[in-house]
Amino acid sequence: MEQPDECFDPLQFAVDLDLTKSTKINPDEKVYISKSLINQANGSSYIELSSTKVTCAIYGPRETSSSSDESYSKCLLETSIKFSPFARQKRVDPLLIQYDNDEDCEEAELCSRLEEALLPCILLHKYPKSQIDIIIDVIEDDGQHLLSAIILSATVALIDACIELYDTVVAKSLKVNNSLFTLGYMPNLAQVSCLFFDGEATPNELDLLTDEAVKQCQVLHKAICKVVINDLKSAVALNRKTI
């Protein structure tokens, strides 16, 4: 399926970054970011990373149904990820109930990874007794970029929902010899929020992968900022409020 015309190569925004020859950004990996698609949700986004397509809707912060002690001091995060039946080569049964101790419970594992990536960046103490619902729908999965697309779409949707964040989480997936490496990075704080690795590698290789992923995340961060600020500009032109 063809990508929309507005999708861009994220490298074009990285003009002020000092990119050395070692960055192996694939110019064919195009990115498309869009927000505010779902009207009923407080925030929403749609991300395409090469051929992975993911949409995210955020509801909240709203009154929490949980009465645990934790919920009185900070916000709870509820994530849910659903695959479309046509998302992969092999059809995914949408009605299949997966139990928590099931080995193939990929959706639950992705949910916990997403929580781990996002929890450091939200100002949870500002929303006591509330919860934020994040609902992800995977439209297409190309095998490599799924987790990073999920984290990116959740971040953009959080920005769209005007939930207070310490920083944006940018995620990048690298595939090296059947091993999948995903890094979630907060550029302004220069902190890694999460790191997932499936496969085999030596510690040196992991170091190199981390550095590579951090560089690519910084490039992606510029792209996200550009999209968000463009949206803000058009919204401000709409309102023209005398602040």
Next chain:
Amino acid sequence: MTTSTIDPSIQQQLVVPGTILTHDTSNFMRGHGTYLDSTKSHLKASVAGVVNKVDRLLCVEPVENTRYSGDVGHVVIGRVLKVDQTRWVVDIQSRLDAYLPLASVNLPGGENRRRMEDDERNMRQYLKEGDLFTAEVQQIYQDGTLALQTRNLRYGKLGEGILIHVRSSLVKHTKSHFHSLPCGASVIRGCNGAIWICPPSSTSSSDNNIVDTGGYVKNIESVSLDVRKTIVRLSNCIQILNRLGLPIYDTSIMQIYDISLVFEVDELIQPKVIQTLSKQLQQKDITNGSVGGIDGNGIDPYSHDMREE
């Protein structure tokens, strides 16, 4: 390390979360949308929006999407979610649900009647789950929860009408939020963005305000077709005001109602009609000098297909 920084003249700049607003943390006070980072040396933005600097207060305001946060004295329209022991839990379209304590409502038999145990058991006869009512914010608890009161006869259960939701920032705070419009319908503008349009009171008095029928009585009587048409027309007009980002108060509602009379009620949802109306509104300059939501050509920004014309 990439750090997004902006120059000292930060007023009106657009920022994303994590952008450094200033290094001078001692001179500036933190407003909404900012946070002091862990090294206590930078003030950073926590939402995406426009920077607003007023003297020494720095805040970042999101352009849209602000949830209603509430203030003492606001008139709100809420729906009962739960009936608790001595209070009702109310949904007011905000981050948290509001409470209406039993002590804050008018009980039948007069205001100074002593509260009895039976009152707690009979709470559902006054307001039950799903009921809509107007109230005033009495106080705000520490975590942001609002406490409501309906001690005035103006507030109370709502009967027949249409409820619409608009952006809470567009509801202009005026002296009265209850309007009896000359076109033949009544409007209650809740500060939380909920607007209630209903038939005019059957016992209307000579002055402009709605007669106080707050309390238990739900006025269910049959409404004529003309009044229904007026109410639906008003509903469509207020939705147009919301879409264009214009302030919503009695004068603006009446102005858009008057110029909408040219069209049929069901035509008011079409993008072309909305475009025409917005052009006319721009000419009238209804918003006392603060025009919003209409760009130079009077084009409705949400109808992308109209852009080619």
